[in-house]
Amino acid sequence: MSIATKGRLSFPGGIHPPEKKDLTCESPIQPGPVVTQVAVMLSQHIGAVCRSLVRKANMVQAGQKIGDCDAFVSAPVHSPITGKVTEVALRPHAVMGRSPAIVIEAFPDNPTKRTHFKLKDGFDVNNYSAEQICEAVRQAGIVGMGGAGFPTRVKIEPNPRLPKKIMIVNGCECEPYITCDYRIMLEWTDEIIAGIKLAKKASGCPEVIVGIEDNKPEAIEAMNRALESSGRSDGIKVVPVKTKYPQGGERQLIRSILKKNVPTGGIPPMIGVLVLNVATCAAIAEAVVEGQPLTHRIVTVTGEAIARPGNYFCSIGTSVGQLIDFCGGVTQKSARVILGGPMMGIAIADLETPVTKTTGAITIITKEQMGKAKFTRRQTACIRCGRCLQACPENLNPTKIAHAVKNNLLDVAEACYMSACIECGCCSYVCPANIEITGYIKTGKIFLARQKKKIPQ
Amino acid sequence: MLRDITVSFGPHISKGLSTRSVMLDVIVGLVPAMVAAGYYFRIHAILLVVTCVVSSMVAEWICNVIRKKLNSIDDLSAVVTGIILAFSLPPGFPVWAAIIGSVFAIAIGKMVFGGLGANIFNPAMVGRAFLTASFGMMMTTWMVPATMDSTMPKVSAQNTIDARAQATPLALSKEAQKTESGAPQVNQQLLAVFTGEVGGCLGETSALALLIGGLYLLIRRTISFHIPLAVILSAFVFGTIAYLINSEAYISPLTHLCSGGLLIGAFFIATDPVTAPLTRRGMWLFGIGIGSITMLIRIVGEYPEGVMYSVLLMNAVTPLIDRLFKRIPAGGKPGMN
Numbered sequence: 001m002s003i004a005t006k007g008r009l010s011f012p013g014g015i016h017p018p019e020k021k022d023l024t025c026e027s028p029i030q031p032g033p034v035v036t037q038v039a040v041m042l043s044q045h046i047g048a049v050c051r052s053l054v055r056k057a058n059m060v061q062a063g064q065k066i067g068d069c070d071a072f073v074s075a076p077v078h079s080p081i082t083g084k085v086t087e088v089a090l091r092p093h094a095v096m097g098r099s100p101a102i103v104i105e106a107f108p109d110n111p112t113k114r115t116h117f118k119l120k121d122g123f124d125v126n127n128y129s130a131e132q133i134c135e136a137v138r139q140a141g142i143v144g145m146g147g148a149g150f151p152t153r154v155k156i157e158p159n160p161r162l163p164k165k166i167m168i169v170n171g172c173e174c175e176p177y178i179t180c181d182y183r184i185m186l187e188w189t190d191e192i193i194a195g196i197k198l199a200k201k202a203s204g205c206p207e208v209i210v211g212i213e214d215n216k217p218e219a220i221e222a223m224n225r226a227l228e229s230s231g232r233s234d235g236i237k238v239v240p241v242k243t244k245y246p247q248g249g250e251r252q253l254i255r256s257i258l259k260k261n262v263p264t265g266g267i268p269p270m271i272g273v274l275v276l277n278v279a280t281c282a283a284i285a286e287a288v289v290e291g292q293p294l295t296h297r298i299v300t301v302t303g304e305a306i307a308r309p310g311n312y313f314c315s316i317g318t319s320v321g322q323l324i325d326f327c328g329g330v331t332q333k334s335a336r337v338i339l340g341g342p343m344m345g346i347a348i349a350d351l352e353t354p355v356t357k358t359t360g361a362i363t364i365i366t367k368e369q370m371g372k373a374k375f376t377r378r379q380t381a382c383i384r385c386g387r388c389l390q391a392c393p394e395n396l397n398p399t400k401i402a403h404a405v406k407n408n409l410l411d412v413a414e415a416c417y418m419s420a421c422i423e424c425g426c427c428s429y430v431c432p433a434n435i436e437i438t439g440y441i442k443t444g445k446i447f448l449a450r451q452k453k454k455i456p457q
Numbered sequence: 458m459l460r461d462i463t464v465s466f467g468p469h470i471s472k473g474l475s476t477r478s479v480m481l482d483v484i485v486g487l488v489p490a491m492v493a494a495g496y497y498f499r500i501h502a503i504l505l506v507v508t509c510v511v512s513s514m515v516a517e518w519i520c521n522v523i524r525k526k527l528n529s530i531d532d533l534s535a536v537v538t539g540i541i542l543a544f545s546l547p548p549g550f551p552v553w554a555a556i557i558g559s560v561f562a563i564a565i566g567k568m569v570f571g572g573l574g575a576n577i578f579n580p581a582m583v584g585r586a587f588l589t590a591s592f593g594m595m596m597t598t599w600m601v602p603a604t605m606d607s608t609m610p611k612v613s614a615q616n617t618i619d620a621r622a623q624a625t626p627l628a629l630s631k632e633a634q635k636t637e638s639g640a641p642q643v644n645q646q647l648l649a650v651f652t653g654e655v656g657g658c659l660g661e662t663s664a665l666a667l668l669i670g671g672l673y674l675l676i677r678r679t680i681s682f683h684i685p686l687a688v689i690l691s692a693f694v695f696g697t698i699a700y701l702i703n704s705e706a707y708i709s710p711l712t713h714l715c716s717g718g719l720l721i722g723a724f725f726i727a728t729d730p731v732t733a734p735l736t737r738r739g740m741w742l743f744g745i746g747i748g749s750i751t752m753l754i755r756i757v758g759e760y761p762e763g764v765m766y767s768v769l770l771m772n773a774v775t776p777l778i779d780r781l782f783k784r785i786p787a788g789g790k791p792g793m794n
Contacts, residue, residue: 015472018470176470251787251788263791264786264788264791265788335463336462336463338469342470343470346467347462347469349464365469370471373475377465381574383479383573383574384574384730384731384733386735389736390737392784393787395785395786397736399735416784417785419791420788428467429471429472430472432474432476433475434471438466438467439467
């Protein structure tokens with residue numbers, strides 16, 4: 001049977017940045033550095049920050065829960081290694097500045113090595129009840145691994161008010177450079193399928209659609225083949241979608257596949273949709289079948305400036321500096337170290353920043369890749385060319401919002417629906433005047449949040 | 458080795474466009490018309506284009522010095538303004554007046570508003586409007602293309618021989634309207650009008666060259682097709698209506714499209730991003746406005762040509778159009794679910 005790998009499903013707007021995935025797409029998942037010290041962030045997800053369950057000088061086992069929170073929207077964190085807690089201190093966080101982390105030192109003579117589990121034959125989703133799956137996901141601390149980090153238990157648990165009808169599995173990976181999801185789809189295909197089946201059972205969705213960008217035909221074929229060999233497809237199907245940034249944004253993917261719009265300011269369950277990333281699905285399978293918490297993840301270390309780009313299975317809490325050293329260090333003059341891809345990733349200045357559950361990639365790019373204008377950060381006047389309007393996947397007027405924020409007119413920015421921005425960066429990417437449109441909008445959102453907080457209830 | 462890393466907002470890569478590259482594209486798009494102008498009007502074309510470009514750039518530089526701003530000549534927008542202004546002048550236009558026009562276009566048309574991006578009206582059209590108001594006679598004195606034998610009798614509404622001052626097809630069409638005869642003779646000139654072998658403004662005569670340039674801009678995606686298509690379609694529709702009413706008095710819509718400044722207006726002047734609406738629907742309205750006002754002036758009004766006024770009028774309502782067609786988020790207005 002030939003499998004269609006060309007996808008026409010798409011959404012209005014978006015851009016086509018150079019993919020640059022050839023740097024790492026052929027490199028199989030390898031074990032990451034054997035670390036002697038990790039810093040596990042207490043906040044690696046959207047929602048309430050965890051409380052530390054350990055103290056300085058406590059001994060911890062690999063996989064032991066070291067942070068938890070009673071709040072509904074939260075996920076516990078676990079120790080990836082066996083060792084001793086040296087301190088609970090502040091560590092640089094890509095988004096939240098310095099925030100608390102548990103620093104664990106491994107016993108030097110007994111470093112923890114962990115390999116990813118392989119699904120054994122005879123896996124049957126009927127062996128697990130929906131409640132069991134939800135509890136296992138919660139205990140394993142699984143969060144959305146595509147980048148947002150929303151606790152997965154909250155997502156998959158059936159909600160009587162917002163019943164879920166369709167589950168979309170996101171295998172798009174539209175960001176340039178990143179290949180971690182692609183490698184997972186090729187190498188852990190059975191585990192992903194098992195995870196999909198488990199999540200499907202837990203959430204009660206009758207239908208599952210796996211959306212994969214058509215620049216990854218091997219992944220589309222692998223997923224289709226694995227579905228076939230796993231017997232009944234159970235209403236799971238793989239659809240190729242058009243390669244376009246930001247196809248992997250959940251709102252965009254839903255728009256492409258289902259031709260439905262998630263309400264502005266709303267979430268996918270409002271239209272009966274559940275979106276999970278492929279890496280999250282693999283983690284669900286591991287958590288439910290093996291009881292293994294989420295302590296390791298695939299990180300793509302890539303970019304023109306790194307000596308040995310590749311996809312590495314590394315402990316959460318490994319610092320960016322350790323990973324860069326493990327990959328042979330930088331070869332050329334690097335201009336920017338980015339946690340994530342070059343479009344939505346966050347540039348970091350401190351190489352102590354640890355890898356979290358949502359870090360899919362570390363991209364180190366040079367001045368040439370950034371382009372002269374981005375490097376020198378010279379902005380010129382907006383010529384109202386409207387390129388940002390055409391590129392905006394959310395149909396906003398980015399230039400107007402950015403200029404409103406620039407002139408401190410937050411009410412005008414809100415009247416242009418600033419909060420509906422998904423911060424994908426398409427507008428800044430196409431801007432001929434090199435205006436940091438996305439940057440202004442992000443700033444405006446922060447200003448607005450602060451302003452709202454100040455007003456007494 | 459990691460000492461020189463910088464941080465900033467994402468995205469960290471860009472498409473590599475710049476205002477300069479956009480303007481450079483427009484200049485390249487204007488090259489065919491420039492070649493046509495050079496071919497038909499020889500030294501006059503070179504003289505006028507060079508004068509307007511140089512004086513526009515000098516005017517911009519002086520304005521920047523006075524305003525104590527960073528030099529903005531390198532964005533090449535002054536070059537585009539200079540070329541378009543030169544293209545919209547009669548070939549025999551005196552150089553000193555062209556300098557006045559260019560300085561006015563840049564200083565009053567652009568820089569007093571705050572420079573590129575802040576101007577309300579298309580600077581080149583502001584300069585031309587100023588010249589029309591100040592030197593009306595010079596602005597309507599046309600010249601025979603150098604490729605034509607000036608002693609040869611030319612077709613005009615009255616079939617009179619006019620050697621030195623060749624009337625433009627649109628002036629002839631105006632005469633035809635008044636006398637209600639002679640429009641078919643003008644239509645016979647369609648091929649000459651299309652290639653540009655007629656009297657008229659420097660860069661506006663050759664429809665062929667303008668189409669090639671416009672096509673280049675469309676392929677390069679420097680402009681979108683909406684405004685040119687709206688202008689051309691609406692002008693065509695209005696021209697057809699008049700033509701169907703009285704084909705003796707009104708020239709055919711195709712002749713209308715190829716003559717005067719309609720094509721340069723559609724592809725190069727109306728598409729000036731600064732003064733055009735941002736949204737697609739706004740662009741349609743803007744283009745339809747330009748096309749229909751132009752035809753209204755040409756068919757009903759006193760002037761033979763109306764591109765300049767229609768562009769300026771629609772420039773004035775651009776902010777209103779932008780307000781009319783506000784972008785609504787793809788997910789609908791918040792709180793409406």
